Amino acid sequence: MSGRLLLGVTGSSAASSVPSLLNAAAGRGWNVKVVATPHAEPFLSHVQQHVHTNAEWRESAAPLHLELLQDIDAFLIAPATANTIGACAQGLAGNLLTALVLAHKPPVHFWPTMNRQMWRNPAVQHNVRKLSMFRHHVLPPDPSPSLTTDHPTAAVGPISGTVLDHLAHCSYCP
Secondary structure, eight states, rough: SSSSEEEEOOOGGGGGGHHHHHHHHTTEEEEEEEOOOOOTTGTTTSSSSEOOHHHHHHHHOOOOEEEEEEEEEEEEEEOOOHHHHHHTTTTTOSSSHHHHHHHHSSSOOEEEEEEEHHHHHHHHHHHHHHHHHTTTTTTOOOOOOOOOOTTTTOOOOOOTHHHHHHHHTTTTOO
């Protein structure tokens, strides 16, 4: 599958691999719009294309959270932090990205990035089940080397191309 992709980026060290993900997406025929949470913005200073932010959302006379959803074929949040997964599971719209999730009909695809202890936390697993109940799809985290530590229980690695493979094989994408 290729087409128009809305990519949400959250504040994880894995966001530093977004330029590679954008290159891979372009190579597969995706036209990508990027939206960043406030905590993701520092990781995206080297992204060559326009990144939509909360500041733009606040300053826009038009409903940006609705405009960005027009004519998209898929919506992916990569990396997805525990905070964003929780906010989306609770139906909160505290920033542009979570407002987009609320305004978009499912599925939104989430690629979680957090250490294994956080991923296994019952609260995170509860939020993942809630998102699934709302017909969103949370991909299993990739086992990958950590960007932040050498500790063997870490799992915050770069965003891999498997998220794009998932979209290519998704039989229920809009």
